[in-house]
Structures are given as structure tokens and as C-alpha cells.
Amino acid sequence: MVDPAEARRIQVRLCTAVSLMDDFGVLRQVAGVDVGFEEGGAITRAAVVVLQWPSLVLVEQILARRPTQFPYVPGLLSFRELPAVLDAFERLSRYPDLVFCDGQGVAHPRGLGIAAHLGVLTGLPCIGVGKSRLVGTHAEVANERGASTPLYLGDARIGCVLRSRKGVRPLFISPGHRVSQETAPRLVMQALTRFRLPEPIRAAHRLASAPAIARAAARMSGR
């Protein structure tokens, strides 16, 4: 199995394949990706949902489960979560035109967050939607829906910090693959309804964290 040192070498090599140019046609179906765990982390659950665009109507959902084989190491998240995500992608009846992935895109120490890694491996346009910061510096973000400020790593712009709705913690948006810095936050805004997270990510999260619901139901019915 790949160890952390080897994983970092793979990232340095693969990051050269990332494209930060808009390169996709008319969007008809978009996917949302998120991962959860069972058995105290022993089992990885990857959820991939497909929504019609721009209606955001759910049209397909796939859940893949497999033994976890890599620990959580900041900066190496994709090596822990992508195996299960790729299992789920193989079962899709049709590939989406764009993917929203929970986690960073190129806003990563070596430019290959999980959304960028997924984009390079599948070849699909991908956008990283992080709920918190991994790397980079930025100015304060106005407390208004749609407000944003660029995220930098040294001189390079690696993404943006976006307030998806007033009064919530901002999202860390960065291109994953075949999407530009300007377009990524625009598409995220178009995928929002009334919640902090864009709909594709919310739908994937509901499916990936289903165990929590099962446990809640068990507790209510009789422990």
C-alpha cells in the first residue's frame, strides 16, 4: 500500500495534469460527492449523487462501501477517501457533466486536494467545496450572501472564500479540474438553495451519513 511519503510524490506528479481553464459544454447533469464512515472508521462510505441542472432535481444516487485502508493525514485526504468514491463512479449509469466534491480542489499544499485528484483521475470537470481552510490566507469576507474574497498561497491565487448565505461560516471554493477560478464560485452559487452547502453536496452528505439516521431510528424505537 502507498505510504505518506509515496502519496506526496504522487501528488507532485499528478498536479501537473490539472487544468484551470473552463473546459466543459452545456451542463445537463451535475454530481455531488461526499464520504462518511462506519465502524469507527473501519468502513468508508462514498456517496455520489447526480442532479439535473439547473433544476437540481435528484436523478441518481450511488453508495459504495469498502474497508478503509489509509489513515487521515492532513494533505493526503484523497488517498483515504477516493478509492471508495471511484467505486461509486464506476456504477453510475451515465457520467455527469460536472462534479462538486466535498473538500479542497487546488487549494492544497501541493495543488492536489481531493477534488483536483478526482478530476485528474476521472477526467471530469470538478469543483472543490471545503467547509473549512486547509491552506492559504485571505481577507475578511463580508457577511452577505454571495460575498467572497480571494484565497492565496504566497503570490498565487488558489481559490476563494465564499459566504453562501448570511450569518454562516464561509465556504472554501477552489477549482478541481477543467474549471477556472472565476467560474468555480459562480457555479457554486447557482447550486445553492436556502442552505449553507450547495445542493449536490447536501444530497451526497445525506446518503453518506445514513448510519447516523439509522442509529437515531434505533434509539427512538427501542434502543
Added chain:
DNA sequence: GCGACAG
């Protein structure tokens, strides 16, 4: 050597 650190 001392923090920071996606999910």
C-alpha cells in the same frame, strides 16, 4: 522546537 492541519 512550536503550531497548523480538508474530512
Added chain:
DNA sequence: ATCTTGTCGC
């Protein structure tokens, strides 16, 4: 991420 009830705030 996950373990977990009620509770503070808009």
C-alpha cells in the same frame, strides 16, 4: 469524519 442532548440565537 465520529462520539452525542439540550440549548442559544435569528
